[in-house]
Amino acid sequence: MQNAHRIKQEICDIGRRLYNKGFAAANDGNITYRLNDREVLCTPTMHSKGFLKPDDICLIDMQGNQLAGRKKRSSEALLHLQIYKERDDINSIVHCHPPHATAFAIAREPIPQCVLPEVEIFLGDVPITKYETPGTQKFADTIIPVVKDSNVVILANHGTVSWGETVEQAYWWTEVLDAYCRMLMLARDLGKVNYFTEQEERELLETKAKWGFRDPRNEKRMENCDVCANDLFRDSWTSVGVERRAFEAPPTMKRVGASMAPQGSTGVARSNGSPVAAAPAATADQEALIQTITDRVVAALQNGAAR
Ligand SMILES: [Zn+2]
Structure with missing residues (x-):
């Protein structure tokens, strides 16, 4: 049986x-942890997430009713509960x-894809959900169409929500996403974002599958798609x-194996958007990068198992 006090402490740390x-x-912000199919630990409303004590954490049921705790539960609990209802694996x-x-x-x-290995491995395509007033069930329902195909979501005109097996893992995806968004803005200001070739992207997706991370882009419905140009969630773009x-x-992308396919990354100039072949990328660099990611994932998994 899990130690609720230890999990409360972890919520405070995160x-x-x-x-x-x-x-x-x-x-701002809120964190929850599902103890079992009836009870969820939830951070309190009107309390800084930087100065929480284990005693401040509330206990709620799957309808959002407060079961214990001296402070009122977060108003965003309905969003969290909807995600738990849709995903029994987190x-x-x-x-x-x-x-x-x-x-x-x-x-x-x-969010552009096919730019950074960590993002392709850990996040995949990141959806943006429709805007609704926070705290309502209507807002919580906006997550339903995308919740099974992602581990982090951007909420239009609001923020992010991410989930995982542990509190730390749920936090990781948000940190990876925000760092990536910052890098994208910095690179764009320098004038150019380089994208992976199809072969480079397929290698990352194969690695991801080997490690046991699910990615809808590896599944049947995306099999013959241009993997970088076809955002998994593009059908929702107009309504959102x-x-x-x-x-x-x-x-x-040129198909893998096409004789004139450029080696290395394909550059896109920001000024006119016309594809420009970039200087060949060193394959050794790519391999070193994949090795670095492997080491980090193994370390993270070992770290998680030791908890
Ligand atoms: Zn919020």
């Missing part, structure tokens, strides 16, 4: 990391307003108000 990273201003959820990812939420700019404005679409 709350401090959220606050120190600037992901949750004032009393136990913790982190919601916050990290500035770089939230900038994409406000601009309603889709999402449109590519700040970043060009990745260039259409």
